[in-house]
Amino acid sequence: MSGGVDSAVAAARAVEAGHDVVGVHLALSRMPGTLRTGSRGCCTIEDSRDAWRACDVLGIPYYVWDFSERFKEDVVQDFIDEYAAGRTPNPCMRCNERIKFAALLEKAIALGFDAVCTGHYAKVIEDADGNRELHRAADWAKDQSYVLGVLTHEQLKHSMFPLADTPSKAEVRAEAERRGLSVANKPDSHDICFIPDGDTAGWLAEKIEMTTGDIVDESGAKVGEHPGANAFTVGQRRGLKLGTPAADGKPRFVLEIRPKENKVVVGPEALLAIDEIRGIKVSWAGLPISEVETGAEFNCHAQVRAHGDPVPARAWMESAPDGAAGSHLVVRLEAPLRGVAPGQTVVLYQGSRVLGQATIDAARSLQRAAL
Amino acid sequence: MPAYLDHAATTPLTGAALTAMTRELARTGNPSSLHGSGRRARRSVEDARETIAASFGAHPSEVIFTSGGTESDNLAVKGLYWSRVAEEPSRRRILCSAVEHHAVLDTVEWLERHEGAAVTWLPVDSEGVVDLAVLEAELSRDPGSVALVTVMWANNEVGTIQPVRRIVDLAHKAGVPVHSDAVQAFGSLPVDFKESGLDAMSISGHKIGGPVGVGALLLGRSVKLTPVQHGGGQERDVRSGTLDTASIAAFAAAAEAVAKARAGEAERIASLRDRLVDGVRERVPEAILRGAPGEARLPGNAHFTFPGCEGDSLLFLLDLAGIESSTGSACTAGVPRPSHVLLAMGLDEETARGAQRFSLGHTSTEADVDALLAALPEAYARARQAGMAGHESSIQTAGTVARQALHGN
Numbered sequence: 001m002s003g004g005v006d007s008a009v010a011a012a013r014a015v016e017a018g019h020d021v022v023g024v025h026l027a028l029s030r031m032p033g034t035l036r037t038g039s040r041g042c043c044t045i046e047d048s049r050d051a052w053r054a055c056d057v058l059g060i061p062y063y064v065w066d067f068s069e070r071f072k073e074d075v076v077q078d079f080i081d082e083y084a085a086g087r088t089p090n091p092c093m094r095c096n097e098r099i100k101f102a103a104l105l106e107k108a109i110a111l112g113f114d115a116v117c118t119g120h121y122a123k124v125i126e127d128a129d130g131n132r133e134l135h136r137a138a139d140w141a142k143d144q145s146y147v148l149g150v151l152t153h154e155q156l157k158h159s160m161f162p163l164a165d166t167p168s169k170a171e172v173r174a175e176a177e178r179r180g181l182s183v184a185n186k187p188d189s190h191d192i193c194f195i196p197d198g199d200t201a202g203w204l205a206e207k208i209e210m211t212t213g214d215i216v217d218e219s220g221a222k223v224g225e226h227p228g229a230n231a232f233t234v235g236q237r238r239g240l241k242l243g244t245p246a247a248d249g250k251p252r253f254v255l256e257i258r259p260k261e262n263k264v265v266v267g268p269e270a271l272l273a274i275d276e277i278r279g280i281k282v283s284w285a286g287l288p289i290s291e292v293e294t295g296a297e298f299n300c301h302a303q304v305r306a307h308g309d310p311v312p313a314r315a316w317m318e319s320a321p322d323g324a325a326g327s328h329l330v331v332r333l334e335a336p337l338r339g340v341a342p343g344q345t346v347v348l349y350q351g352s353r354v355l356g357q358a359t360i361d362a363a364r365s366l367q368r369a370a371l
Numbered sequence: 372m373p374a375y376l377d378h379a380a381t382t383p384l385t386g387a388a389l390t391a392m393t394r395e396l397a398r399t400g401n402p403s404s405l406h407g408s409g410r411r412a413r414r415s416v417e418d419a420r421e422t423i424a425a426s427f428g429a430h431p432s433e434v435i436f437t438s439g440g441t442e443s444d445n446l447a448v449k450g451l452y453w454s455r456v457a458e459e460p461s462r463r464r465i466l467c468s469a470v471e472h473h474a475v476l477d478t479v480e481w482l483e484r485h486e487g488a489a490v491t492w493l494p495v496d497s498e499g500v501v502d503l504a505v506l507e508a509e510l511s512r513d514p515g516s517v518a519l520v521t522v523m524w525a526n527n528e529v530g531t532i533q534p535v536r537r538i539v540d541l542a543h544k545a546g547v548p549v550h551s552d553a554v555q556a557f558g559s560l561p562v563d564f565k566e567s568g569l570d571a572m573s574i575s576g577h578k579i580g581g582p583v584g585v586g587a588l589l590l591g592r593s594v595k596l597t598p599v600q601h602g603g604g605q606e607r608d609v610r611s612g613t614l615d616t617a618s619i620a621a622f623a624a625a626a627e628a629v630a631k632a633r634a635g636e637a638e639r640i641a642s643l644r645d646r647l648v649d650g651v652r653e654r655v656p657e658a659i660l661r662g663a664p665g666e667a668r669l670p671g672n673a674h675f676t677f678p679g680c681e682g683d684s685l686l687f688l689l690d691l692a693g694i695e696s697s698t699g700s701a702c703t704a705g706v707p708r709p710s711h712v713l714l715a716m717g718l719d720e721e722t723a724r725g726a727q728r729f730s731l732g733h734t735s736t737e738a739d740v741d742a743l744l745a746a747l748p749e750a751y752a753r754a755r756q757a758g759m760a761g762h763e764s765s766i767q768t769a770g771t772v773a774r775q776a777l778h779g780n
Contacts, residue, residue, distance in 0.1 A: 061687070063683060098768060101766070110756040111754070112691075150769045152769060155766060155767070155768065281769060282772075282773070283768075283769035283773070326776045327776065
């Protein structure tokens, strides 16, 4: 329980459904005061008190579990390492994969619990054989299935999302009010919980050594200098301070970051359109569909951001060449996506069902490839 | 009814205290007022003062009522430090045991950070007893620079009793005043303020069957103390604030009952404690009793570390089984930290995380102990399993799937 309204209402519904519920607040730092102050984050003392108060009202025990070491290693350090390697990670997904539905779940199971229940907006469906599928929440605007796309079948078997069918967030707030939960009107949390003021670039600048380097255009010609390639993200337009204007006079965008060469590649907006994605570290949310085994092509929708629009796509699994172990996912987008960066996660859907996810290793623009 | 084994946190209100409290709550009168109602309230407060003084070997004028143990500790440590420094600015050293309750520990640290105090943390041995040789050496090293010595009478976590009389002798020989936090000790040990020679001693109502929110600092009549809380000048001008007649009367009622029954109760509780310790060792041979053995620890205290598990997992599982215990130390943010007491006793962090305190009191019975002994083996086995969890993940995640795919199995 983060101390927010969603997890409080999820807990209330689980209690009402007759489950034996215990509230657990994750301590993700040994010094909560050094993280966010105020009520927007997930790690402050105030948030811990809010979660505790909700448990008091629900009449359930409350515990703080300290996963700060694991969090630091698996989420925060991973975040820094990914940026240092020129990729754009999603720390919330990493936290779901390795902390909430792994370290925490494992401890819970050992203590005799059956499942981790959270306030995520997503739905778990069980088929006749007891196999679990992950689906979008009823309210697609609040849907959080994207950040849960990383869960495996085993993790889904021990997951519970009571807010799945809630028509809207407003309804959840009204329910919290009705139940006497004081967090009913607490603002939503945003951004990344371990970055105190939301200034990701500033935070990263303290952790990653930045050295000045060249900004080049799509042809490789130098058009400016940057203070450190790692502070840039694909699709970024502002703050480039380019000395040489584009030939057509139109604004230019970050197309690519090359950490090894310490270069930032810029170009016209049209070249941001990505047509094909190569994904590694593939996992399936539930049992994989049959095409995964056969390598056959399948129709799906691809989504690359938590609240980005899904686009129609065709995808298939491709074996590594020369008989090497492992295989990767290829996603051909039928409508191009803008600003796709390596390190981001692509989640595949069929209708409301989440098929699985992969980490984007390469994003290809057909137009750029043709240059 | 759960088996309540957390009397060191707070112990149930005694009947006598409840009677005194409700009687006084129904009446009006500020003890500082001069009219009839005020006089009646004042009579209750002064009766209580005498009762408490008589119960713990103090003169009535040495009893300063406070809101509890934490306030008494703050008042004694800050008040003594400030008054000693005011008299002689070079007296800035505080000699403090490394196993103090946070009410003393954090106060001393605050004085170090904000008021120029120089702190020497007195080390303890593996049983938690303060090293007198170090105290003696520190006192003889420029005795004129020491503001005060503060060492608790008995430890709240592991129950170890400190050699208070000898500490006082050493300090007084060097002309240094001594404060002791006796909150855990005064209800179950023969605590006599005068005999102890202490200059200041903290006690608290709810640890002996009185209400929460009232306590006292026993302060020698000649000891000078700078006040912390200013106002109307109540309590020898050392602790201002309207006196809480009802709580004070209830505290005194509890103190009187405790003092009368103490010897017999201590023996009864100690034998229950021994039954608990023997039973735990028999059922979970891995458990290690921490603190001093037998007579050298509080009669109601049993403290163990359970290898391989986290204290709060064990606490949770015991709570589920209807047994109420404690990990021994609390933290406001709720983030479980290994106990500074156990670390000072030489334990490593991992061992210290497996701590569990069972504390007995006036309502404890054999049935409470037996309920714990019945539930403990399974709870320990499960907590141990949970303690292993998280080191090497056995849950299949996207990461483990990717690794397996890469290694082709």
